[in-house]
Amino acid sequence: MELSKSKNKRKRCIKLSNPVYVENSAGVVGPKEGTSHFAEGFDKVCKDPFLGKDSWEEAESELQKEALDILLRKACITEEQIDCIFSGDLLSQSTASSYGLLSFGIPNYGIYGACSNCGATLALGAVLLSAGYAEKVVAMTSSHFGSAEKEFRFPLGYGAQRPLSSTWTVTGCGAFLLSRENTAGSKVCISHIVMGEIVDAGLKDPQNMGGCMAPAAALTIGSALKELPYSVDDYDQIITGDLGEIGSEALYDLLSLQGYDITKNHSDCGLLIFDREKEDVHAGGSGCGCSATMLSAYVLEKLKAGEWKRVLFVPTGALLSKLRSEEGMTIPAIAHGVVLEHC
Amino acid sequence: MELSKSKNKRKRCIKLSNPVYVENSAGVVGPKEGTSHFAEGFDKVCKDPFLGKDSWEEAESELQKEALDILLRKACITEEQIDCIFSGDLLSQSTASSYGLLSFGIPNYGIYGACSNCGATLALGAVLLSAGYAEKVVAMTSSHFGSAEKEFRFPLGYGAQRPLSSTWTVTGCGAFLLSRENTAGSKVCISHIVMGEIVDAGLKDPQNMGGCMAPAAALTIGSALKELPYSVDDYDQIITGDLGEIGSEALYDLLSLQGYDITKNHSDCGLLIFDREKEDVHAGGSGCGCSATMLSAYVLEKLKAGEWKRVLFVPTGALLSKLRSEEGMTIPAIAHGVVLEHC
Numbered sequence: 001m002e003l004s005k006s007k008n009k010r011k012r013c014i015k016l017s018n019p020v021y022v023e024n025s026a027g028v029v030g031p032k033e034g035t036s037h038f039a040e041g042f043d044k045v046c047k048d049p050f051l052g053k054d055s056w057e058e059a060e061s062e063l064q065k066e067a068l069d070i071l072l073r074k075a076c077i078t079e080e081q082i083d084c085i086f087s088g089d090l091l092s093q094s095t096a097s098s099y100g101l102l103s104f105g106i107p108n109y110g111i112y113g114a115c116s117n118c119g120a121t122l123a124l125g126a127v128l129l130s131a132g133y134a135e136k137v138v139a140m141t142s143s144h145f146g147s148a149e150k151e152f153r154f155p156l157g158y159g160a161q162r163p164l165s166s167t168w169t170v171t172g173c174g175a176f177l178l179s180r181e182n183t184a185g186s187k188v189c190i191s192h193i194v195m196g197e198i199v200d201a202g203l204k205d206p207q208n209m210g211g212c213m214a215p216a217a218a219l220t221i222g223s224a225l226k227e228l229p230y231s232v233d234d235y236d237q238i239i240t241g242d243l244g245e246i247g248s249e250a251l252y253d254l255l256s257l258q259g260y261d262i263t264k265n266h267s268d269c270g271l272l273i274f275d276r277e278k279e280d281v282h283a284g285g286s287g288c289g290c291s292a293t294m295l296s297a298y299v300l301e302k303l304k305a306g307e308w309k310r311v312l313f314v315p316t317g318a319l320l321s322k323l324r325s326e327e328g329m330t331i332p333a334i335a336h337g338v339v340l341e342h343c
Numbered sequence: 344m345e346l347s348k349s350k351n352k353r354k355r356c357i358k359l360s361n362p363v364y365v366e367n368s369a370g371v372v373g374p375k376e377g378t379s380h381f382a383e384g385f386d387k388v389c390k391d392p393f394l395g396k397d398s399w400e401e402a403e404s405e406l407q408k409e410a411l412d413i414l415l416r417k418a419c420i421t422e423e424q425i426d427c428i429f430s431g432d433l434l435s436q437s438t439a440s441s442y443g444l445l446s447f448g449i450p451n452y453g454i455y456g457a458c459s460n461c462g463a464t465l466a467l468g469a470v471l472l473s474a475g476y477a478e479k480v481v482a483m484t485s486s487h488f489g490s491a492e493k494e495f496r497f498p499l500g501y502g503a504q505r506p507l508s509s510t511w512t513v514t515g516c517g518a519f520l521l522s523r524e525n526t527a528g529s530k531v532c533i534s535h536i537v538m539g540e541i542v543d544a545g546l547k548d549p550q551n552m553g554g555c556m557a558p559a560a561a562l563t564i565g566s567a568l569k570e571l572p573y574s575v576d577d578y579d580q581i582i583t584g585d586l587g588e589i590g591s592e593a594l595y596d597l598l599s600l601q602g603y604d605i606t607k608n609h610s611d612c613g614l615l616i617f618d619r620e621k622e623d624v625h626a627g628g629s630g631c632g633c634s635a636t637m638l639s640a641y642v643l644e645k646l647k648a649g650e651w652k653r654v655l656f657v658p659t660g661a662l663l664s665k666l667r668s669e670e671g672m673t674i675p676a677i678a679h680g681v682v683l684e685h686c
Contacts, residue, residue, distance in 0.1 A: 009423050012450050014476045055670060080352050084538055092435035092494075094455045095664040098541055098675050107355050107538035108677065109463055110455040112437045120452055124467060131474030133357045151435075195427055195450035198441055321438040327398060332441050334451065 012195045012223040019189035019343065020126040023136075023179040026071035027296035028063050029289070030145070030171030036273055041297025042172075043070045049146060049171060056146030057095055060173075063142050063289070064089075064100030067173040071138065075177050075184070082106050082177075083134035086125045088117035089142045089288055090169075091151055096142050106138075114317030115213075115242050116196055117141040118292040119336030122176060122313075123193040126338070129180040136180075142173035143287030152206065152322050165208040167244045167270055167286035168279075174292025187342055188303045194224045194312075194337030198319065201333075206325045210247025210270075210283055213316040216333035217243060218254035220314050224337055225260055236308035238262050239299060240335070241291035241315035242270035244284030269294035269315075291315040303342045311340045355538045355566040362532035362686065363469040366479075366522040369414035370639035371406050372632070373488070373514030379616055384640025385515075386413045392489060392514060399489030400438055403516075406485050406632070407432075407443030410516040414481065418520050418527070425449050425520075426477035429468045431460035432485050433512075433631055434494055439485055449481075457660030458556075458585050459539055460484040461635040462679030465519060465656075466536040469681070472523040479523075485516035486630030495549065495665050508551040510587045510613055510629035511622075517635025530685055531646045537567045537655075537680030541662065544676075549668045553590025553613075553626055556659040559676035560586060561597035563657050567680055568603055579651035581605050582642060583678070584634035584658035585613035587627030612637035634658040646685045654683045 027042045034045035044066060051062040064087070072079060085104075088111040089096035101108055113120040121139035128134050146156060148169035154160040179186065201215040217240050225232060232238070243251055248268050255262055269291045270284035295313065302308040314337040325331060370385045377388035387409060394405040407430070415422060428447075431454040432439035444451055456463040464482035471477050489499060491512035497503040522529065544558040560583050568575060575581070586594055591611050598605055612634045613627035638656065645651040657680040668674060 010448070010450075011426070017475065057664075057667060057670075083354070088455070090436075091664070092666065093433075093457065093662060093664045095662070095667050098662040098664075099667070099672070102541050102543050102675055105353070105540065107353075107540045109467060109538070109679075110677075112431070112453040112455040114436065124452060127471055127474055127476060131470055132360065133470060195452070197448065197450045198445050200445050319436060319438070319441040321400075321434070321436045321441070323435065324400060324438050324442070327400075329442070332445055334453075336452075 011227060013227040014193045016126060016130040016191060018130045019191045020129045021179045021182045021186040022176055022188040022300060023184045023186045024071060024075040024177040025296040025300055026067045026074060026175045027293040028067045028173050029293055032279060033170055033172055033273060035275055035278055037275055038297045041301060042293060056144055056150055057091060060096035060142055060144035060147045061100035063173040064096060064140065067140060067175040068104060071175040071177055079104050079106055082136050082138050084128065085138045086111055086121035087140050088112055088121060090114060090148055113334050113336055114319050115286060115288050116315045116317030116334050116336045117288045119315035119338055122190060122338045123336055125178045126190045126193060129178055137178045138175055139178060140173065140175035141288040141292050143169050143289040144171045145169045148287060152320060162282055163207045164282050165246050167209055167242060167283050168281035169287035170273060170285045170290040172289030172293040174296045188300055189341055189343045190338050191341045192228060192339035194220050196220055196334040196336035198332050198334050200330050202330050204330050206320055208246060209286055209318040210244040211250055212318045212331040213243055213333040214247045214250035214254060216335040217251050217314055217316045220335040220337045222255060222258045224312055232260055232262050235265060235310050235312045238266045238312045240268045242286035243268045243316055244270045246283050303340055306342050309342045313338050313340050354570060356570040357536045359469060359473040359534060361473045362534045363472045364522045364525045364529040365519055365531040365643060366527045366529045367414060367418040367520040368639040368643055369410045369417060369518045370636040371410045371516050372636055375622060376513055376515055376616060378618055378621055380618055381640045384644060385636060399487055399493055400434060403439035403485055403487035403490045404443035406487065406516040407439060410483060410518040411447060414518040414520055422447050422449055425479050425481050427471065428481045429454055429464035430483050431455055431464060433457060433491055456677050456679055457662050458629060458631050459658045459660030459677050459679045460631045462658040462681055465533060465681045466679055468521045469533045469536060472521055480521045481518055482521060483516065483518035484631040484635050486512050486632035487514045488512045491630060495663060505625060506550045507625050508589050510552055510585060510626050511624035512630035513616060513628045513633040515632030515636040517639045531643055532684055532686045533681050534684045535571060535682035537563050539563055539677040539679040541675050541677050543673050545673050547673050549663055551589060552629055552661040553587040554593055555661045555674040556586055556676040557590045557593035557597060559678040560594050560657055560659045563678040563680045565598060565601045567655055575603055575605050578608060578653050578655045581609050581655045583611045585629035586611045586659055587613045589626050646683055649685050652685045656681050656683050
């Protein structure tokens, strides 16, 4: 398996010249996610998976709208104070973001890295801020079970059987207010970014996203462990986005080949978000909304409280195209990382 | 028409603290584009629209691969010297980029802003460089007539009649090597970026992309004229991406409402790229590849030669989703700008 032609020479980590503050966050989820152990951490649990709309796509746009509305309210700021939004979702032509953010009148860069979007939007937002080009930026991303199944797999009405390797796309949106200066007394900052790289391990099964993404996660995490002055134990947690059971096991194997053992302090948002005794989600949760809502509800809370001092946060994305997959192509993946610190 | 809730207060322009150099570029096009008046400026004209591949999507990925290969050769550098690529295309889940860039082993941020991708990738690449976080970045984007028609409209085999308001998606990829320091003696730099904003004027016709995009272009160009210390006449050219005939006329009308007359020094890549006496492309050319290949073949050449000193370059994108459009939704648009200067 060719992880990268240049894997040994390449630098993928960037230390921000000024740390960027995570001033506030908002997480909005659907009803199934509302039964999570972390439910109290979400800002809103919607009872209706359609959010009162007529289609899954509109429902996902509404998730984005609600998350941004809540974020603005929580931070006591107006949309005029946001310089720019970095946003993304899983749908063709990022339609959930386009329609969800339309009413706000805020400059916008659309990002596509599948379920790694949360990492990419945080990273690029942090670069714009640390360069001094903006004061406040929002990074946000969403997914919706209904729109994702419609986009990538089978119409829900078919009742298609799901193999045990499959994951359950989280219905949720996480939005993060990033600031250049710590005017709001934030206790969490982004100190480094780890640029993701497209990796293709040759897997073709669209029902095993964890397996497809593990090599990309291994490349990003391995790069951070090699380039940054922090060993595995210097991170309270190394948190991946949505590898699930199969992907997490594969990640451990791939990192052990690089000489790293992260098993003691690794968590995967996909294995955390659902109460798996109550909800049968097979290999775990997934989707852009999985890592984004868990970052808001859980990871940031631990960092804010100082229980954790440093986290390597690595949302993972399978660059799955239904069309290419049906044409027999392999499924490439990417994982974009950020280092979050208590400050 | 509500252009933006905050259109009067909002700042959308960023002056780069250090200009970023456009060190080199590569443009690869298909056979129809090869009959262009600008054909000599393209680095490669492919005779086979399939580029020897089995599908339109693979052909578009191959366009990206060839453009990046040519760029590396022209600049006499290896892929290890590229810190990061900002890339994008029009297809669902940006598949042309995912598969096209897979073999290079270079970190990658995927961007989605439809045909405004060229502006967004140049802008974000320039931010990363001017912040001092990278030495060399590639910004690139592609489109393909075959894959775009398959994605958004009708199978080519139908032979569907095209209304006169429709544009012809350019088969082409443009790749740009941006540098933090001017080690290669470049004569062109990016001095400012103009952040685009999602605008929806209520249009619903997927065969009139120019009309949908004109309001977004008017917002971006109007913002630049208002915020930056340059009047219309301080730009040798104000160049939009792919408004075509209908969109260009609408742009003039919308800007005249803001008190600006750009008719004398406005060009649109969509109206330039095809020899419209030979090729019946109705309202003009379009697609990410339209502005990107014309930037490489024409705009950069004029700036390099010093014939032009300053250009406001504004690729325009219709955030069209086939699904949402068929559900009766309006078509939002966005336009991302950069100011290019002779240096």
